[in-house]
Amino acid sequence: MTDQRLLLLSPDDNVFVLRGAIEAGETVALEIGEATLPARLGMGHKIAREAISPGDKIVKYGAPIGTATAEIAPGAHVHVHNVKSDHTPTYALAETSQEVPR
Protein backbone atom coordinates (compact mmCIF):
# COMPACT_ATOMS: atom_id res chain seq x y z
CA MET A 1 0.00 0.00 0.00
CA THR A 2 1.57 3.24 -1.09
CA ASP A 3 1.11 6.66 0.36
CA GLN A 4 -2.37 8.18 -0.20
CA ARG A 5 -0.68 11.47 -1.00
CA LEU A 6 0.85 9.87 -4.09
CA LEU A 7 -1.06 9.13 -7.29
CA LEU A 8 0.07 6.38 -9.66
CA LEU A 9 -1.56 7.13 -13.03
CA SER A 10 -0.57 3.88 -14.73
CA PRO A 11 0.99 0.67 -13.40
CA ASP A 12 3.82 1.10 -15.93
CA ASP A 13 4.88 4.47 -14.52
CA ASN A 14 8.20 5.08 -12.78
CA VAL A 15 6.96 8.31 -11.19
CA PHE A 16 4.27 9.19 -8.67
CA VAL A 17 2.28 12.44 -8.90
CA LEU A 18 1.71 14.40 -5.68
CA ARG A 19 -1.99 14.85 -4.83
CA GLY A 20 -1.06 17.74 -2.58
CA ALA A 21 1.97 19.67 -1.35
CA ILE A 22 4.45 17.74 0.80
CA GLU A 23 6.68 19.73 3.14
CA ALA A 24 10.48 19.52 3.40
CA GLY A 25 11.53 16.80 5.84
CA GLU A 26 8.34 14.79 5.48
CA THR A 27 8.63 11.09 4.75
CA VAL A 28 6.66 9.36 2.02
CA ALA A 29 6.00 5.63 1.72
CA LEU A 30 7.01 4.16 -1.62
CA GLU A 31 6.46 0.53 -2.54
CA ILE A 32 10.20 -0.10 -2.17
CA GLY A 33 10.64 1.77 1.11
CA GLU A 34 10.49 5.21 2.62
CA ALA A 35 12.02 8.43 1.35
CA THR A 36 12.37 11.87 2.95
CA LEU A 37 11.78 14.97 0.88
CA PRO A 38 14.66 17.50 1.13
CA ALA A 39 12.48 20.39 -0.12
CA ARG A 40 8.79 21.22 -0.28
CA LEU A 41 7.09 19.97 -3.44
CA GLY A 42 3.76 21.22 -4.73
CA MET A 43 0.76 19.35 -5.97
CA GLY A 44 1.21 17.91 -9.46
CA HIS A 45 4.97 17.52 -9.11
CA LYS A 46 6.52 14.09 -9.59
CA ILE A 47 8.84 11.93 -7.52
CA ALA A 48 10.65 8.76 -8.59
CA ARG A 49 8.87 5.49 -7.84
CA GLU A 50 12.16 3.61 -8.16
CA ALA A 51 15.82 4.30 -8.93
CA ILE A 52 16.20 5.90 -12.36
CA SER A 53 19.48 6.06 -14.30
CA PRO A 54 20.65 8.61 -16.87
CA GLY A 55 19.22 7.65 -20.26
CA ASP A 56 16.17 5.91 -18.76
CA LYS A 57 12.77 6.99 -20.00
CA ILE A 58 10.52 8.76 -17.52
CA VAL A 59 7.12 7.03 -17.79
CA LYS A 60 3.83 8.73 -16.80
CA TYR A 61 0.30 7.87 -18.07
CA GLY A 62 2.04 4.67 -19.19
CA ALA A 63 3.93 6.64 -21.84
CA PRO A 64 7.41 8.18 -22.06
CA ILE A 65 7.51 11.88 -21.15
CA GLY A 66 11.28 12.39 -21.53
CA THR A 67 14.71 10.99 -20.66
CA ALA A 68 16.58 11.17 -17.36
CA THR A 69 19.79 13.21 -17.50
CA ALA A 70 21.06 12.22 -14.02
CA GLU A 71 20.79 9.50 -11.39
CA ILE A 72 17.41 9.87 -9.67
CA ALA A 73 16.98 8.15 -6.30
CA PRO A 74 13.62 6.68 -5.24
CA GLY A 75 11.48 9.50 -3.84
CA ALA A 76 13.57 12.25 -5.47
CA HIS A 77 11.97 15.13 -7.35
CA VAL A 78 11.71 14.39 -11.09
CA HIS A 79 11.64 17.62 -13.05
CA VAL A 80 13.44 19.95 -15.47
CA HIS A 81 16.76 19.62 -13.58
CA ASN A 82 17.08 15.87 -14.23
CA VAL A 83 14.85 15.22 -17.27
CA LYS A 84 15.07 16.36 -20.86
CA SER A 85 12.37 16.29 -23.49
CA ASP A 86 12.78 13.84 -26.38
CA HIS A 87 11.05 16.38 -28.58
CA THR A 88 11.54 20.11 -28.07
CA PRO A 89 13.50 21.77 -25.26
CA THR A 90 11.62 22.95 -22.21
CA TYR A 91 11.63 26.68 -21.73
CA ALA A 92 11.49 27.66 -18.06
CA LEU A 93 12.51 30.88 -16.35
CA ALA A 94 15.61 30.12 -14.28
CA GLU A 95 14.38 31.97 -11.22
CA THR A 96 10.98 30.29 -11.22
CA SER A 97 11.71 26.72 -12.26
CA GLN A 98 12.46 25.64 -8.70
CA GLU A 99 9.44 27.33 -7.15
CA VAL A 100 6.48 25.17 -6.31
CA PRO A 101 3.51 27.44 -5.52
CA ARG A 102 0.35 25.84 -4.26
Add this chain to the structure above:
Amino acid sequence: MKGYVRSDGRKGIRNLVAVAYLVECAHHVAREIVALQREQAHLIGFPGCFPNAYAQQMMERLCTHPNVGGVVLVSLGCESFDRHALAETIRATGRPMETLVIQRDGGTRATIEAGHAAVARIAAEIADAPMVPLEISELVVGTVCGGSDGTSGISGNPAVGRCFDQLVEAGAACIFEETGELIGCEGIMAARAATPELAEEIRAAVDKAAAYYATLGFGSFAAGNAEGGLTTIEEKSLGAYAKSGQSQISGLIKPGDIPPKGGLYLMDVVPDGEVRFGFPNISDNAEIVEMMASGAHMTLFVTGRGSVVGSALAPVIKIAANPHMYERLRDDMDINAGRIITEGASIDEVGREILDLVARVASGERTRSEELGHTEFILTYKSFEPIGPACLPV
Protein backbone atom coordinates in the same frame (compact mmCIF):
# COMPACT_ATOMS: atom_id res chain seq x y z
CA MET B 1 -33.38 22.76 -25.44
CA LYS B 2 -34.23 25.33 -28.08
CA GLY B 3 -32.01 27.12 -30.55
CA TYR B 4 -32.19 30.00 -33.03
CA VAL B 5 -32.52 28.46 -36.46
CA ARG B 6 -30.32 29.96 -39.21
CA SER B 7 -30.73 29.81 -42.98
CA ASP B 8 -28.00 27.15 -43.36
CA GLY B 9 -29.89 24.84 -40.99
CA ARG B 10 -27.51 25.27 -38.07
CA LYS B 11 -28.96 26.43 -34.77
CA GLY B 12 -27.55 29.03 -32.42
CA ILE B 13 -27.56 28.94 -28.61
CA ARG B 14 -27.13 32.73 -28.44
CA ASN B 15 -28.54 35.51 -30.63
CA LEU B 16 -25.88 38.18 -30.79
CA VAL B 17 -24.91 41.12 -32.96
CA ALA B 18 -21.26 40.78 -34.03
CA VAL B 19 -19.48 44.13 -34.39
CA ALA B 20 -16.38 43.48 -36.47
CA TYR B 21 -13.46 45.82 -37.10
CA LEU B 22 -11.62 45.02 -40.30
CA VAL B 23 -8.27 46.60 -39.38
CA GLU B 24 -6.76 47.78 -36.09
CA CYS B 25 -7.36 51.37 -37.20
CA ALA B 26 -11.11 50.73 -36.83
CA HIS B 27 -10.80 48.94 -33.48
CA HIS B 28 -11.50 51.93 -31.26
CA VAL B 29 -14.63 52.92 -33.13
CA ALA B 30 -15.93 49.33 -33.07
CA ARG B 31 -15.18 49.03 -29.34
CA GLU B 32 -17.06 52.25 -28.61
CA ILE B 33 -20.02 50.99 -30.61
CA VAL B 34 -20.13 47.83 -28.48
CA ALA B 35 -19.53 49.67 -25.20
CA LEU B 36 -23.12 50.86 -24.83
CA GLN B 37 -24.69 47.54 -25.79
CA ARG B 38 -22.45 44.84 -24.39
CA GLU B 39 -25.28 42.43 -23.63
CA GLN B 40 -26.39 42.34 -27.25
CA ALA B 41 -23.24 43.14 -29.20
CA HIS B 42 -19.87 41.37 -29.14
CA LEU B 43 -16.64 42.76 -30.56
CA ILE B 44 -14.57 40.71 -33.01
CA GLY B 45 -12.07 41.77 -35.66
CA PHE B 46 -8.83 41.40 -37.54
CA PRO B 47 -6.05 43.91 -36.90
CA GLY B 48 -3.91 43.41 -40.00
CA CYS B 49 -3.80 45.79 -42.95
CA PHE B 50 -2.23 43.32 -45.40
CA PRO B 51 -4.61 40.84 -47.05
CA ASN B 52 -4.76 37.25 -45.75
CA ALA B 53 -7.02 34.51 -47.13
CA TYR B 54 -7.16 32.73 -43.77
CA ALA B 55 -8.30 35.85 -41.92
CA GLN B 56 -10.89 36.54 -44.60
CA GLN B 57 -12.30 33.00 -44.28
CA MET B 58 -12.23 33.12 -40.49
CA MET B 59 -14.16 36.40 -40.43
CA GLU B 60 -16.71 35.02 -42.90
CA ARG B 61 -17.22 31.94 -40.73
CA LEU B 62 -17.46 33.96 -37.51
CA CYS B 63 -19.90 36.50 -38.92
CA THR B 64 -22.14 33.62 -40.03
CA HIS B 65 -21.69 31.60 -36.83
CA PRO B 66 -24.99 30.16 -35.59
CA ASN B 67 -24.78 32.25 -32.39
CA VAL B 68 -24.69 35.43 -34.52
CA GLY B 69 -28.03 36.94 -35.57
CA GLY B 70 -26.72 40.08 -37.29
CA VAL B 71 -23.52 41.95 -38.04
CA VAL B 72 -22.07 45.46 -38.13
CA LEU B 73 -18.80 45.75 -40.05
CA VAL B 74 -16.51 48.66 -39.19
CA SER B 75 -13.97 49.57 -41.85
CA LEU B 76 -11.49 52.43 -41.82
CA GLY B 77 -11.78 52.54 -45.59
CA CYS B 78 -8.27 52.05 -46.96
CA GLU B 79 -7.37 48.65 -45.44
CA SER B 80 -6.82 45.59 -47.64
CA PHE B 81 -9.53 43.46 -46.03
CA ASP B 82 -12.22 42.67 -48.61
CA ARG B 83 -15.24 44.10 -46.80
CA HIS B 84 -17.41 43.71 -49.89
CA ALA B 85 -16.85 39.94 -50.08
CA LEU B 86 -17.47 39.61 -46.33
CA ALA B 87 -20.67 41.66 -46.55
CA GLU B 88 -21.85 39.57 -49.50
CA THR B 89 -21.27 36.32 -47.57
CA ILE B 90 -23.23 37.64 -44.57
CA ARG B 91 -26.10 38.98 -46.70
CA ALA B 92 -26.38 35.66 -48.52
CA THR B 93 -27.34 34.03 -45.19
CA GLY B 94 -30.21 36.47 -44.72
CA ARG B 95 -28.69 38.06 -41.61
CA PRO B 96 -29.34 41.77 -41.16
CA MET B 97 -26.04 43.61 -41.53
CA GLU B 98 -24.57 47.04 -42.08
CA THR B 99 -21.15 48.24 -43.17
CA LEU B 100 -19.76 51.45 -41.67
CA VAL B 101 -16.74 53.11 -43.27
CA ILE B 102 -15.05 55.63 -41.01
CA GLN B 103 -13.42 57.63 -43.84
CA ARG B 104 -16.76 57.84 -45.70
CA ASP B 105 -19.12 58.27 -42.80
CA GLY B 106 -17.61 61.31 -41.11
CA GLY B 107 -14.88 60.05 -38.78
CA THR B 108 -14.81 58.68 -35.27
CA ARG B 109 -17.78 60.38 -33.59
CA ALA B 110 -20.20 60.08 -36.49
CA THR B 111 -19.33 56.43 -37.09
CA ILE B 112 -19.75 55.52 -33.42
CA GLU B 113 -23.19 57.17 -33.44
CA ALA B 114 -24.14 55.39 -36.65
CA GLY B 115 -22.90 52.15 -35.11
CA HIS B 116 -25.05 52.56 -32.00
CA ALA B 117 -28.07 53.06 -34.22
CA ALA B 118 -27.14 50.08 -36.42
CA VAL B 119 -26.73 47.73 -33.45
CA ALA B 120 -30.03 48.89 -31.93
CA ARG B 121 -31.83 48.42 -35.23
CA ILE B 122 -30.37 44.96 -35.88
CA ALA B 123 -30.91 43.85 -32.27
CA ALA B 124 -34.57 44.82 -32.53
CA GLU B 125 -34.89 43.01 -35.84
CA ILE B 126 -33.45 39.74 -34.52
CA ALA B 127 -35.11 39.91 -31.10
CA ASP B 128 -38.00 37.72 -32.23
CA ALA B 129 -35.90 35.27 -34.24
CA PRO B 130 -37.71 31.92 -34.28
CA MET B 131 -36.60 29.27 -31.79
CA VAL B 132 -36.90 25.59 -32.61
CA PRO B 133 -36.14 22.41 -30.68
CA LEU B 134 -32.39 21.77 -30.39
CA GLU B 135 -30.92 18.30 -29.85
CA ILE B 136 -27.58 17.44 -28.28
CA SER B 137 -26.69 15.85 -31.63
CA GLU B 138 -26.84 19.29 -33.25
CA LEU B 139 -24.20 20.81 -30.98
CA VAL B 140 -20.59 21.43 -31.85
CA VAL B 141 -18.44 21.59 -28.70
CA GLY B 142 -14.76 22.47 -28.57
CA THR B 143 -12.22 22.00 -25.81
CA VAL B 144 -8.96 23.72 -24.89
CA CYS B 145 -6.75 23.79 -21.87
CA GLY B 146 -4.83 26.85 -20.79
CA GLY B 147 -2.74 27.82 -17.81
CA SER B 148 -2.11 24.11 -17.37
CA ASP B 149 -0.33 22.58 -14.40
CA GLY B 150 0.23 19.07 -13.10
CA THR B 151 -3.45 18.81 -12.12
CA SER B 152 -4.89 19.55 -15.59
CA GLY B 153 -3.96 16.15 -16.93
CA ILE B 154 -5.15 14.19 -13.89
CA SER B 155 -8.52 15.82 -13.12
CA GLY B 156 -10.02 18.37 -15.54
CA ASN B 157 -8.83 16.93 -18.82
CA PRO B 158 -9.90 13.32 -18.18
CA ALA B 159 -13.29 14.62 -16.95
CA VAL B 160 -13.77 16.59 -20.17
CA GLY B 161 -12.75 13.42 -22.03
CA ARG B 162 -15.57 11.56 -20.29
CA CYS B 163 -18.03 14.35 -21.20
CA PHE B 164 -16.80 14.23 -24.82
CA ASP B 165 -17.37 10.46 -24.94
CA GLN B 166 -21.00 10.99 -23.94
CA LEU B 167 -21.51 13.91 -26.34
CA VAL B 168 -20.07 11.88 -29.24
CA GLU B 169 -22.25 8.94 -28.22
CA ALA B 170 -25.27 11.27 -28.43
CA GLY B 171 -24.26 12.36 -31.93
CA ALA B 172 -22.66 15.73 -31.23
CA ALA B 173 -19.51 16.94 -32.97
CA CYS B 174 -16.61 17.47 -30.57
CA ILE B 175 -13.36 19.22 -31.45
CA PHE B 176 -10.02 18.95 -29.68
CA GLU B 177 -6.90 20.64 -30.94
CA GLU B 178 -3.44 22.05 -30.79
CA THR B 179 -1.38 19.42 -32.58
CA GLY B 180 1.65 21.20 -31.13
CA GLU B 181 0.42 20.15 -27.69
CA LEU B 182 -0.01 16.55 -28.84
CA ILE B 183 3.63 15.91 -29.82
CA GLY B 184 4.50 12.47 -28.49
CA CYS B 185 0.87 11.25 -28.69
CA GLU B 186 0.76 10.72 -32.47
CA GLY B 187 1.02 6.92 -32.26
CA ILE B 188 -1.85 6.44 -29.80
CA MET B 189 -3.95 9.02 -31.65
CA ALA B 190 -3.37 7.40 -35.03
CA ALA B 191 -4.51 4.08 -33.55
CA ARG B 192 -7.89 5.68 -32.78
CA ALA B 193 -8.46 7.00 -36.31
CA ALA B 194 -11.55 5.80 -38.20
CA THR B 195 -9.47 4.80 -41.25
CA PRO B 196 -5.79 4.01 -41.97
CA GLU B 197 -5.67 7.01 -44.32
CA LEU B 198 -6.89 9.31 -41.54
CA ALA B 199 -4.26 7.79 -39.23
CA GLU B 200 -1.56 8.87 -41.71
CA GLU B 201 -3.03 12.36 -41.91
CA ILE B 202 -2.95 12.60 -38.09
CA ARG B 203 0.70 11.50 -37.95
CA ALA B 204 1.58 13.99 -40.68
CA ALA B 205 -0.20 16.80 -38.83
CA VAL B 206 1.73 16.13 -35.60
CA ASP B 207 5.02 15.81 -37.53
CA LYS B 208 4.28 19.18 -39.11
CA ALA B 209 3.64 20.68 -35.68
CA ALA B 210 6.87 19.22 -34.28
CA ALA B 211 8.90 20.63 -37.18
CA TYR B 212 7.17 23.99 -36.90
CA TYR B 213 7.84 24.33 -33.18
CA ALA B 214 11.42 23.07 -33.60
CA THR B 215 11.99 25.88 -36.10
CA LEU B 216 10.62 28.35 -33.59
CA GLY B 217 13.08 26.95 -31.03
CA PHE B 218 10.69 25.78 -28.34
CA GLY B 219 7.35 24.17 -27.91
CA SER B 220 4.05 25.24 -26.52
CA PHE B 221 5.40 25.28 -23.00
CA ALA B 222 5.29 28.32 -20.73
CA ALA B 223 7.25 28.93 -17.53
CA GLY B 224 4.07 28.52 -15.49
CA ASN B 225 3.70 24.94 -16.75
CA ALA B 226 7.05 23.97 -15.17
CA GLU B 227 6.15 25.73 -11.90
CA GLY B 228 3.06 23.56 -11.75
CA GLY B 229 5.11 20.38 -12.02
CA LEU B 230 5.04 19.68 -15.76
CA THR B 231 8.52 18.81 -17.02
CA THR B 232 8.35 18.30 -20.79
CA ILE B 233 6.15 19.06 -23.77
CA GLU B 234 5.29 15.37 -24.14
CA GLU B 235 4.14 15.19 -20.51
CA LYS B 236 1.95 18.20 -21.08
CA SER B 237 0.79 16.58 -24.34
CA LEU B 238 -0.43 13.39 -22.67
CA GLY B 239 -2.31 15.44 -20.11
CA ALA B 240 -3.84 17.57 -22.85
CA TYR B 241 -4.63 14.48 -24.90
CA ALA B 242 -6.84 13.17 -22.09
CA LYS B 243 -9.44 15.81 -23.09
CA SER B 244 -10.20 13.84 -26.23
CA GLY B 245 -11.70 10.91 -24.30
CA GLN B 246 -11.84 7.42 -25.78
CA SER B 247 -14.02 7.77 -28.87
CA GLN B 248 -12.89 6.91 -32.34
CA ILE B 249 -11.41 9.93 -34.16
CA SER B 250 -13.76 10.68 -37.07
CA GLY B 251 -11.84 13.41 -38.84
CA LEU B 252 -9.03 15.94 -39.04
CA ILE B 253 -10.14 19.50 -39.72
CA LYS B 254 -8.46 22.87 -40.08
CA PRO B 255 -9.81 26.17 -38.72
CA GLY B 256 -13.01 27.07 -40.52
CA ASP B 257 -13.81 23.53 -41.68
CA ILE B 258 -17.23 22.65 -40.28
CA PRO B 259 -17.64 19.02 -39.14
CA PRO B 260 -20.01 17.39 -41.67
CA LYS B 261 -21.58 15.12 -39.01
CA GLY B 262 -21.23 14.11 -35.39
CA GLY B 263 -18.07 12.52 -34.04
CA LEU B 264 -14.71 13.44 -32.60
CA TYR B 265 -12.49 15.75 -34.66
CA LEU B 266 -8.88 16.77 -34.25
CA MET B 267 -8.23 20.34 -35.37
CA ASP B 268 -4.88 20.99 -37.03
CA VAL B 269 -4.05 24.57 -36.07
CA VAL B 270 -0.44 24.68 -37.29
CA PRO B 271 -0.07 26.60 -40.58
CA ASP B 272 1.08 24.81 -43.73
CA GLY B 273 4.32 25.63 -45.50
CA GLU B 274 7.38 27.24 -43.98
CA VAL B 275 7.20 29.30 -40.80
CA ARG B 276 5.93 32.71 -41.93
CA PHE B 277 3.92 34.51 -39.28
CA GLY B 278 5.41 33.25 -36.03
CA PHE B 279 3.60 31.23 -33.40
CA PRO B 280 0.60 29.26 -34.62
CA ASN B 281 -1.61 30.48 -31.79
CA ILE B 282 -0.24 33.19 -29.57
CA SER B 283 -2.71 32.61 -26.71
CA ASP B 284 -5.67 30.45 -25.70
CA ASN B 285 -8.32 32.69 -27.24
CA ALA B 286 -6.77 32.23 -30.69
CA GLU B 287 -7.63 28.54 -30.35
CA ILE B 288 -11.16 29.26 -29.14
CA VAL B 289 -11.69 31.58 -32.11
CA GLU B 290 -10.60 28.87 -34.54
CA MET B 291 -12.99 26.33 -33.06
CA MET B 292 -15.80 28.90 -33.24
CA ALA B 293 -14.95 29.36 -36.92
CA SER B 294 -15.55 25.62 -37.28
CA GLY B 295 -18.97 26.10 -35.71
CA ALA B 296 -18.32 25.41 -32.02
CA HIS B 297 -21.34 26.60 -30.02
CA MET B 298 -19.31 26.61 -26.79
CA THR B 299 -15.89 25.71 -25.44
CA LEU B 300 -14.92 23.54 -22.46
CA PHE B 301 -11.83 25.25 -21.01
CA VAL B 302 -9.75 23.31 -18.49
CA THR B 303 -7.35 25.34 -16.39
CA GLY B 304 -4.98 24.43 -13.59
CA ARG B 305 -3.23 27.71 -12.87
CA GLY B 306 -6.47 29.65 -13.32
CA SER B 307 -7.24 31.29 -16.64
CA VAL B 308 -10.12 33.74 -16.34
CA VAL B 309 -10.95 34.26 -20.02
CA GLY B 310 -14.24 33.82 -21.81
CA SER B 311 -14.92 34.54 -25.44
CA ALA B 312 -16.90 36.69 -27.80
CA LEU B 313 -19.81 34.91 -29.54
CA ALA B 314 -19.66 31.47 -27.89
CA PRO B 315 -19.87 30.70 -24.15
CA VAL B 316 -16.83 29.27 -22.38
CA ILE B 317 -17.32 26.75 -19.54
CA LYS B 318 -14.37 27.00 -17.16
CA ILE B 319 -13.30 23.78 -15.50
CA ALA B 320 -10.91 24.15 -12.57
CA ALA B 321 -8.46 21.26 -12.45
CA ASN B 322 -6.61 22.52 -9.37
CA PRO B 323 -8.69 22.53 -6.15
CA HIS B 324 -6.56 25.24 -4.49
CA MET B 325 -6.93 27.53 -7.49
CA TYR B 326 -10.69 26.81 -7.43
CA GLU B 327 -10.89 28.17 -3.89
CA ARG B 328 -9.11 31.38 -4.93
CA LEU B 329 -10.97 31.88 -8.23
CA ARG B 330 -14.40 30.37 -7.56
CA ASP B 331 -16.22 33.32 -9.14
CA ASP B 332 -14.50 32.54 -12.42
CA MET B 333 -14.96 28.78 -12.43
CA ASP B 334 -18.05 26.83 -13.53
CA ILE B 335 -16.86 23.37 -12.46
CA ASN B 336 -14.50 22.16 -9.73
CA ALA B 337 -12.77 19.12 -11.22
CA GLY B 338 -10.18 19.46 -8.45
CA ARG B 339 -12.63 17.44 -6.36
CA ILE B 340 -11.13 14.43 -8.12
CA ILE B 341 -7.85 15.16 -6.34
CA THR B 342 -9.00 16.34 -2.92
CA GLU B 343 -12.44 14.79 -2.38
CA GLY B 344 -12.07 11.49 -4.17
CA ALA B 345 -14.77 12.41 -6.71
CA SER B 346 -14.71 10.08 -9.69
CA ILE B 347 -13.82 11.24 -13.18
CA ASP B 348 -17.20 9.89 -14.37
CA GLU B 349 -19.07 11.98 -11.82
CA VAL B 350 -17.36 15.22 -12.86
CA GLY B 351 -17.76 14.27 -16.55
CA ARG B 352 -21.53 14.00 -16.02
CA GLU B 353 -21.57 17.31 -14.18
CA ILE B 354 -19.90 18.97 -17.19
CA LEU B 355 -22.38 17.30 -19.57
CA ASP B 356 -25.33 18.61 -17.55
CA LEU B 357 -23.89 22.10 -17.67
CA VAL B 358 -23.35 21.85 -21.45
CA ALA B 359 -27.08 21.16 -21.83
CA ARG B 360 -28.02 24.04 -19.52
CA VAL B 361 -25.69 26.50 -21.27
CA ALA B 362 -27.10 25.38 -24.62
CA SER B 363 -30.53 26.23 -23.14
CA GLY B 364 -29.42 29.76 -22.33
CA GLU B 365 -27.91 29.53 -18.84
CA ARG B 366 -25.00 31.96 -18.65
CA THR B 367 -21.52 30.76 -17.76
CA ARG B 368 -19.34 32.52 -15.17
CA SER B 369 -17.27 34.22 -17.83
CA GLU B 370 -20.43 35.44 -19.56
CA GLU B 371 -21.73 36.83 -16.25
CA LEU B 372 -18.41 38.59 -15.73
CA GLY B 373 -18.53 40.13 -19.19
CA HIS B 374 -15.54 38.33 -20.68
CA THR B 375 -15.60 38.57 -24.48
CA GLU B 376 -11.95 38.04 -25.42
CA PHE B 377 -11.12 37.66 -29.09
CA ILE B 378 -7.91 37.45 -31.10
CA LEU B 379 -7.21 36.69 -34.74
CA THR B 380 -3.80 36.90 -36.41
CA TYR B 381 -2.13 35.94 -39.70
CA LYS B 382 -1.88 32.32 -40.87
CA SER B 383 -1.90 30.33 -44.08
CA PHE B 384 -3.34 26.87 -44.71
CA GLU B 385 -3.71 24.41 -47.56
CA PRO B 386 -7.10 22.68 -47.81
CA ILE B 387 -7.49 19.37 -45.96
CA GLY B 388 -7.03 16.15 -47.91
CA PRO B 389 -9.90 13.83 -48.93
CA ALA B 390 -9.04 11.25 -46.23
CA CYS B 391 -9.60 13.81 -43.46
CA LEU B 392 -13.40 13.79 -43.30
CA PRO B 393 -15.80 10.94 -42.55
CA VAL B 394 -17.81 9.69 -45.54
